[in-house]
Amino acid sequence: MKLGRALAGISVLTVASALLLETTANAIPMSINVPIVGDSPAIRYSKLDRTECEAELTKRNVPFKSEAETRGVLAPVRLTGPIHGVTFHSPLSPEKRAVQPWDILDCRLVLALDDFSQILAKYDVVDVIHFSVYRPPILKKNVTTARQHGGGLAMDAAIFIRKDGTKLQIDKDFHGRIGAQTCGSGAAPAPSTPEATILRDIVCTAADQRLFNVVLTPDYNWAHRNHFHLEVTAGASYFLVR
Numbered sequence: 001m002k003l004g005r006a007l008a009g010i011s012v013l014t015v016a017s018a019l020l021l022e023t024t025a026n027a028i029p030m031s032i033n034v035p036i037v038g039d040s041p042a043i044r045y046s047k048l049d050r051t052e053c054e055a056e057l058t059k060r061n062v063p064f065k066s067e068a069e070t071r072g073v074l075a076p077v078r079l080t081g082p083i084h085g086v087t088f089h090s091p092l093s094p095e096k097r098a099v100q101p102w103d104i105l106d107c108r109l110v111l112a113l114d115d116f117s118q119i120l121a122k123y124d125v126v127d128v129i130h131f132s133v134y135r136p137p138i139l140k141k142n143v144t145t146a147r148q149h150g151g152g153l154a155m156d157a158a159i160f161i162r163k164d165g166t167k168l169q170i171d172k173d174f175h176g177r178i179g180a181q182t183c184g185s186g187a188a189p190a191p192s193t194p195e196a197t198i199l200r201d202i203v204c205t206a207a208d209q210r211l212f213n214v215v216l217t218p219d220y221n222w223a224h225r226n227h228f229h230l231e232v233t234a235g236a237s238y239f240l241v242r
């Protein structure tokens with residue numbers, strides 16, 4: 001997407017810099033490094049249509065409102081409250097969050113976040129600040145839905161705030177290294193601080209549960225040094241954790 005278009009109207013520096021850093025990050029290599037599991041949540045969610053997905057959100061008591069037609073997004077919604085005690089939002093003011101595009105999510109990503117919030121709640125996380133979810137795409141002729149951020153299917157989660165007010169901040173607390181293994185035996189933050197250990201547990205539990213098809217961390221590249229990219233990929237049958 002064009003950077004000028006992406007940055008239009010954003011006054012929050014962190015959002016702007018995160019978008020700037022990720023402009024080339026959409027070229028994600030689609031290699032498989034986690035075994036495929038047929039009935040994984042992410043794969044199940046990615047196959048739902050709008051009606052099925054919204055019905056599932058309602059069944060789960062997830063607070064949301066449907067959005068009007070949104071370019072590139074199959075099932076656009078906004079969250080209207082916390083999920084399992086966890087609020088997901090951009091750094092914008094509540095008034096701006098209600099109207100700006102960056103807090104629009106595809107319903108199928110919200111199902112994954114509903115599961116994810118139950119992991120977060122175990123670590124007393126109550127707030128997740130993301131740089132953006134939806135970024136309006138330029139669509140090719142005859143294409144109606146987009147992938148990743150263009151489809152509202154990916155969240156760049158940057159800061160996790162706990163009940164006691166302490167923050168787990170990816171850029172300061174993750175302690176990864178580009179090229180290092182993120183999860184599995186032998187993978188560990190260095191140095192292994194309590195904050196880094198919690199962030200590692202959170203992201204690796206989500207990976208183990210196959211909540212997202214693509215999980216990118218600071219171990220992946222410099223563009224991801226300050227956030228987790230958490231993505232449900234429509235039509236995918238693979239998982240990638242880097």
Ligand SMILES: [Zn+2]
Pocket residue numbers: 022149154155156229230
């Ligand atoms: Zn991202």
